[in-house]
Amino acid sequence: MTTARTDPDTPTVGLRLRGVELGYGPASAPPVVGPIDLDLPAGATTAIIGANGCGKSTLLRGLTRQLPLRAGHIEVLGQDLSGAGAREYARTVALLPQHPVALEGMTVAQLVARGRHPHRGLLGGRGDGDDAAIAAALESTALTELADREVTSLSGGQRQRAWLALVLAQQTPVVLLDEPTSYLDLAHQVDVLDLVRLLPDPRSAAPPESAGPHASRPADNGPAQTAGAPPAAAPRATVVAVLHELNLAARCADHLVAMVRGQVVAAGRPAEVLVPEVLADVFGLDADVMPDPLLGHPVVLPRGIGDRLPPRTAPASPTAQEYR
Numbered sequence: 001m002t003t004a005r006t007d008p009d010t011p012t013v014g015l016r017l018r019g020v021e022l023g024y025g026p027a028s029a030p031p032v033v034g035p036i037d038l039d040l041p042a043g044a045t046t047a048i049i050g051a052n053g054c055g056k057s058t059l060l061r062g063l064t065r066q067l068p069l070r071a072g073h074i075e076v077l078g079q080d081l082s083g084a085g086a087r088e089y090a091r092t093v094a095l096l097p098q099h100p101v102a103l104e105g106m107t108v109a110q111l112v113a114r115g116r117h118p119h120r121g122l123l124g125g126r127g128d129g130d131d132a133a134i135a136a137a138l139e140s141t142a143l144t145e146l147a148d149r150e151v152t153s154l155s156g157g158q159r160q161r162a163w164l165a166l167v168l169a170q171q172t173p174v175v176l177l178d179e180p181t182s183y184l185d186l187a188h189q190v191d192v193l194d195l196v197r198l199l200p201d202p203r204s205a206a207p208p209e210s211a212g213p214h215a216s217r218p219a220d221n222g223p224a225q226t227a228g229a230p231p232a233a234a235p236r237a238t239v240v241a242v243l244h245e246l247n248l249a250a251r252c253a254d255h256l257v258a259m260v261r262g263q264v265v266a267a268g269r270p271a272e273v274l275v276p277e278v279l280a281d282v283f284g285l286d287a288d289v290m291p292d293p294l295l296g297h298p299v300v301l302p303r304g305i306g307d308r309l310p311p312r313t314a315p316a317s318p319t320a321q322e323y324r
């Protein structure tokens with residue numbers, strides 16, 4: 001497993017699952033997820049991959065307590081938060097759901113401000129810290145100029161960034177994202193994932209600039225303590241994202257978890273998980289994998305499914321030079 005830090009005072013496991021089972025309907029129905037034991041590294045980015053319907057979103061719902069555990073327990077940053085109230089939990093763990101819906105008439109700024117609710121007392125008003133967190137979240141998602149627009153009037157990608165801004169404004173040390181890039185163009189996908197994978201842990205005094213959207217990518221996909229951009233004094237948030245785009249997952253995540261039918265079948269660094277045997281197990285996909293020539297992370301080259309494979313000797317394709 002990838003471990004993010006060596007400091008003995010900070011937990012190296014962000015989320016520790018033991019015997020976790022999740023499901024819908026009567027308890028007698030078979031679980032959709034589990035039982036699973038899983039350690040996700042603290043201060044690092046984990047991507048969960050797997051075929052449609054294998055239980056990725058269900059697992060995230062369990063991690064945010066939207067879905068009660070049928071069995072087992074989850075430790076968050078070394079703590080048992082099972083007895084914590086909803087507000088307290090939401091100060092530690094934030095979720096960007098797969099299909100969030102904004103209220104009609106709500107502006108981007110109003111939506112993002114909802115991320116501050118867990119930080120206020122029951123009668124508490126909005127303070128300077130709230131305004132700063134909202135402004136920073138809008139800026140890092142490039143939405144400052146759209147702050148007064150109604151969320152429902154935005155494009156799919158802008159809307160997705162608005163929801164991400166809400167999660168950023170929540171300033172939690174654990175951030176869960178269910179397909180955060182599904183409506184984004186390629187540049188915004190890279191931008192958003194680079195933003196979230198460098199999110200500072202809000203419990204530290206890290207300068208917010210360390211999570212800037214254009215911060216550079218470490219070359220080797222290594223664990224957090226070797227990542228090039230943030231200084232050693234800026235611990236990162238624990239981020240868990242469901243991602244379908246395997247090459248982006250390999251580029252942006254320190255750690256991958258592959259699921260099949262509610263079970264974890266592989267977990268580790270991208271180069272350990274994205275191998276042809278695992279891709280065949282998880283997706284029924286025949287694929288080659290090779291290292292990215294510049295960044296070093298694995299790149300998946302899908303060849304086909306089962307016996308519907310195209311011929312291996314493809315006709316010569318035009319070179320980049322010929323396109324120019």
Ligand SMILES: Nc1ncnc2c1ncn2[C@@H]1O[C@H](COP(=O)(O)OP(=O)(O)OP(=O)(O)O)[C@@H](O)[C@H]1O
Nearest residue numbers: 024025032050051052053054055056057058059098
């Ligand atoms: N609210 C629900 N009630 C009953 N069954 C559900 C519910 N939500 C999901 N399921 C079922 O649980 C299984 C896992 O669904 P889940 O959404 O967790 O998969 P996923 O891996 O996130 O899929 P996708 O990649 O398509 O988003 C599926 O069989 C799905 O039909």
